[in-house]
Amino acid sequence: MSARPMIEVKNVYKVFGKVVALNGVSLDIYPGKVVVIIGPSGSGKSTILRCMNHMEVESQGEIWVDGEHLNGDQKRLNRIRSEIGMVFQSFNLYPHLSVLENVTLAQRIVRKTDKQTASEIAMHQLEKVGIVEKANAYPSQLSGGQQQRVAIARALAMKPKIMLFDEPTSALDPEMIKEVLDVMLLLAKEGITMVVVTHEMGFARAAADEVVFMDQGQIVEHGTPSQLFDHPVHPRTQLFLSQILAH
Amino acid sequence: MNQSTSIEMNPTPVGLGKPTIKERLTQFPWWFVTLILILITTFTAITTQPSYTEAFNFIKAGLSITIRTTLIAFVIALFLGLITGLGRISRNVFSKNLATLYVEFIRGVPMLVLIFFIALVAVPAVVSGMNELGHWFQSQGWNWIANPLLALENKAIEMNVRAIVALSVTYGAFLAEIFRAGIQSVSKGQMEAARSQGMSSGQAMIYIILPQAIRNVLPALGNDFVAMLKDSSLVSVLAVRDITQVARLYAGRSFRFEEAYTTLAILYLSMTIVLSLVVKYIERRVRQDER
Numbered sequence: 001m002s003a004r005p006m007i008e009v010k011n012v013y014k015v016f017g018k019v020v021a022l023n024g025v026s027l028d029i030y031p032g033k034v035v036v037i038i039g040p041s042g043s044g045k046s047t048i049l050r051c052m053n054h055m056e057v058e059s060q061g062e063i064w065v066d067g068e069h070l071n072g073d074q075k076r077l078n079r080i081r082s083e084i085g086m087v088f089q090s091f092n093l094y095p096h097l098s099v100l101e102n103v104t105l106a107q108r109i110v111r112k113t114d115k116q117t118a119s120e121i122a123m124h125q126l127e128k129v130g131i132v133e134k135a136n137a138y139p140s141q142l143s144g145g146q147q148q149r150v151a152i153a154r155a156l157a158m159k160p161k162i163m164l165f166d167e168p169t170s171a172l173d174p175e176m177i178k179e180v181l182d183v184m185l186l187l188a189k190e191g192i193t194m195v196v197v198t199h200e201m202g203f204a205r206a207a208a209d210e211v212v213f214m215d216q217g218q219i220v221e222h223g224t225p226s227q228l229f230d231h232p233v234h235p236r237t238q239l240f241l242s243q244i245l246a247h
Numbered sequence: 248m249n250q251s252t253s254i255e256m257n258p259t260p261v262g263l264g265k266p267t268i269k270e271r272l273t274q275f276p277w278w279f280v281t282l283i284l285i286l287i288t289t290f291t292a293i294t295t296q297p298s299y300t301e302a303f304n305f306i307k308a309g310l311s312i313t314i315r316t317t318l319i320a321f322v323i324a325l326f327l328g329l330i331t332g333l334g335r336i337s338r339n340v341f342s343k344n345l346a347t348l349y350v351e352f353i354r355g356v357p358m359l360v361l362i363f364f365i366a367l368v369a370v371p372a373v374v375s376g377m378n379e380l381g382h383w384f385q386s387q388g389w390n391w392i393a394n395p396l397l398a399l400e401n402k403a404i405e406m407n408v409r410a411i412v413a414l415s416v417t418y419g420a421f422l423a424e425i426f427r428a429g430i431q432s433v434s435k436g437q438m439e440a441a442r443s444q445g446m447s448s449g450q451a452m453i454y455i456i457l458p459q460a461i462r463n464v465l466p467a468l469g470n471d472f473v474a475m476l477k478d479s480s481l482v483s484v485l486a487v488r489d490i491t492q493v494a495r496l497y498a499g500r501s502f503r504f505e506e507a508y509t510t511l512a513i514l515y516l517s518m519t520i521v522l523s524l525v526v527k528y529i530e531r532r533v534r535q536d537e538r
Contacts, residue, residue: 055439074447082445092440096458105454106444151440158444 004067006031006162006193007052012061014047014217021047022058023217029162034194036204036225039214040240045197048214049166052195053084066161082110085155089167091147093139093154099126100135103154111158118157125153129183145176149183156187163187165196201244205229213237282520289513302506305497306514309490316411316489317479321472323415328422333452335427346423353420361417362481366409369416374401410482418475425471429464430456465533469526473519480515490514 005028014022022044029035037045050056051063054070054077063070065080094102103122107113113121126132129149131142139147148168155163165184169177181203188194188207198204204211204225211228213221213236221228221237232238266274292299334346353361381396433456441451483492490511498507 053443055443078445078447080445081443084443086440086443088436088440090434090436092434092436094437094440094455096462106441106446109450109454110445154444 003031005029005064006033006066007195008062008064009048009051010062010064012048012051012058012063014044014051014056015059020217022051025061025214025217025219027212027219027222029193029195031161031193032191033209034188034196034207035210035212036196036198036208037212037214038198038201038204038240039220042216043214044217045212045214046166047217049164049195049197052162052164053081053086055086078110082106082158083161085152085158085160085163087148087151087155087163087165087168089170091139091144091151091171093147093151095139097138098135099131099137099139099142099150102139102150103157106154107157121157121159122153125156126150128156128186129153130179143176144172145179148172148176148180152180152183152187160192162193162195165194165198167197167199169198169200199244201229201241213240215240282516286513286517286520289509293510298503298506299510302494302497302501302503302510306490306494306507306510309488309493310514312407312487313476313479313489313491316407316414316482316487317472317476320411320414320418320479321475323411324418324422324475325468327415327419329426331419331423332426332430335423336430350420350423353417358417358478359481359484362410362413362484365413365416366406366485370404370409370412371401374399374404406485406487410479410485410487413485414475414479414482418471418478421471422468425464425467426460429460429467432463433459462533466526466530469522469529473522473526476518476522477515 007027007029009025009027009029012022012025013020025044025048027035027048037049039045047056051058052065054063065084068076068080070077070080093099094105097105100119100122103125104113104115104118107118107121108115123132123135126135129152131146131149131153134142134146134150139150142150152168168184169180172180177200181200184194184196184203185207196203196208208225211223211225212219213228213232213234215236221232221234228237229241232241289299293303294300331346331349334342335350337343337346356364377396377399381393381399384390384393384396387393437455437459438448438451441455442448446454479489480491483489483495486492488496494507494511498504501507
């Protein structure tokens with residue numbers, strides 16, 4: 001690879017009290033790639049994702065985003081974060097604001113975009129996730145799937161270089177998972193850099209350029225979907241996949 | 248193409264879910280009706296019995312002081328409480344300890360004692376501190392700031408003002424705990440979502456956390472407003488002529504204790520009932536908005 005990685009995770013450790021969540025993780029994510037991180041719960045997959053925009057600060061090691069080191073500089077961190085969209089398991093829409101306001105707020109106060117332009121960008125993104133008719137509704141009036149699609153639109157409205165997805169479908173009823181995955185597939189095809197923590201192996205197979213398998217705070221195996229799913233090398237990967245595909 | 252996806256509905260029995268007469272009787276707010284009857288009886292006495300009319304006319308002169316003291320002190324307490332509440336959850340060691348010291352001090356002293364202490368010890372101490380500061384500024388030759396400070400005089404500060412200071416400083420600590428609880432009731436994910444979009448912690452607090460926190464604590468703030476209205480009667484110990492003080496004066500002068508204190512109690516009760524209804528209404532609105 002000649003291009004500079006969009007995200008560089010350099011030998012990162014993360015300790016919560018006595019629990020070692022990340023035990024020396026290194027990972028390069030290249031522009032335009034869709035990287036899916038899988039693994040059992042407690043494997044550190046969410047923690048490594050949250051380190052990528054410093055929602056968690058690594059105990060040791062370095063995170064670089066688009067050539068910039070994430071250090072203690074708050075102002076720079078806020079700017080870098082505004083260029084990284086994040087989608088949460090529990091949606092975290094702002095319940096006191098309408099859908100449209102949810103999507104325009106950060107544009108207005110972080111980017112200082114004027115109201116008209118912000119609304120236009122917001123409506124465009126809401127259209128993309130197929131929820132434009134709910135622009136004036138409040139989050140509590142939407143289904144889980146709709147809320148998550150609004151959350152994706154909210155992240156996209158900042159024109160991010162990178163999208164981070166932290167188990168975006170884990171809190172959804174089964175019948176709503178597909179509508180969110182469809183939107184994510186659409187984004188993957190558009191070529192935005194994506195890092196996705198998920199249990200949806202179907203999505204990983206269909207959309208991922210690379211799949212990372214983590215266990216006990218370490219990367220166990222890293223490869224293309226067909227390498228990892230069809231010919232897993234490590235016994236731990238084989239066991240995990242057999243368990244997850246068996247049910 | 249036009250396939251119907253609806254299922255056939257079973258007929259629902261008529262009258263299902265309607266309360267029975269017995270259920271209605273047991274759920275009826277008898278206490279409220281009784282309370283209203285008490286109020287009506289007393290106000291009838293006030294309009295028909297001369298001794299009650301006289302007492303009422305004397306005591307109602309204190310209403311404006313009671314209401315004004317409560318309103319002004321509550322507004323100041325809201326500001327104090329919000330700032331202190333933010334201080335309590337701040338990561339800054341100094342703000343956090345200062346806010347906690349204030350709250351714990353106030354909570355550990357009876358309100359009656361606090362009113363004496365603030366009005367007669369703390370206010371004079373602050374005034375003399377300002378005077379000292381004025382002398383220092385004067386020695387530096389900064390008369391434009393020294394003169395107003397030196398002009399401050401302890402004796403010139405009226406008891407009405409001291410009463411307002413005492414009530415607002417006391418309730419500021421109570422409201423701080425309400426604001427703190429309100430801020431902590433907003434889920435952690437809200438702050439994370441805001442910060443992940445590049446907002447500073449201050450922006451996240453102003454645009455995301457506080458609007459939700461304040462909505463959550465509106466009923467609690469309303470309850471404290473009612474409590475403050477009642478506690479404002481304590482300022483009578485400073486000889487502030489609120490309704491309690493004028494009722495005491497009237498009773499002492501006329502020896503009509505029954506008329507004086509019945510009227511006084513009923514006046515507080517009427518005000519708090521109305522306010523409680525407002526608080527209930529706000530509570531219902533807040534719950535509706537949450538859906």
